[in-house]
Amino acid sequence: MSTDLLPAARRTSIAWNKGRIIGQKHPLMPRHVWSIRAPLEMAGSARDLALFDMAVDSRLRGCDLVGLWVRDVFAAGRVKERASMIQSKTGKPVRFEITETTRLFLERWIRDPEMIGLEFLWPSRIHGSPHLSTRQYVRIVGGWVSSIGLEPSAYGTHSMRRTKVAQIYKKTGNLRAVQLLLGHTKMDSTVRYLGADIEDALFLSEGIDL
Helix, strand or coil, X not given: CCHHHCCCCCCCCCCCCCCCCCCCCCCCCHHHHHHHHHHHHHHCCHHHHHHHXXXXXXXXXXXXXXXXXXXHHEECCEECCEEEEECCCCCCEEXXXXXXXXXXXXXXXXXXXXXXXXXXXXXXXCCCCCCCXXXXXXXXXXXXXXXXXXXXXXXXXXXXXXXXXXXXXXXXXXXXHHXXXXXXXXXXXXXXXXXXXXXXXXXXXXXXXX
């Protein structure tokens, strides 16, 4: 029999997502935030403590968070209460607040001897790189979630971005506020991002008794 008539052999390959949890990354719950922050405080890790709180507070995408300059959050000898930046993905500005606790951690980090003369808020410890890379940030976040027993594949840098807005939506049901805080241009993006669905709508409706 001619080999031309035989079916071509197919190369078997392992799917990239085999064994991984796929889909929207979970936000951290308040208890997770406390469980990660406490050891960082005890260890005296000034950079990671400031980075963790800033990631939760600012809700910035990883690429925007790692590219922050000191001047973005620090002026006139103090950390700003509110700041803004141009988003890399959309090219549009987004504002964010910096809570009192985060301001304390940021000031401690900015005044650290390691930061003397540096312009980027999260300088890289790898020679030749001006600031922390998104890949390095991914690894750091993975270390945080693993340290408290969470499944790393279920959480990621978007977990940090979603953490605060998930609580805001849970407590208020205000999608418009969440849209503004995330810097989304379309409400549909916010709905998909939060995973808001008919169950959320029914839950909110049940709380209203006319």
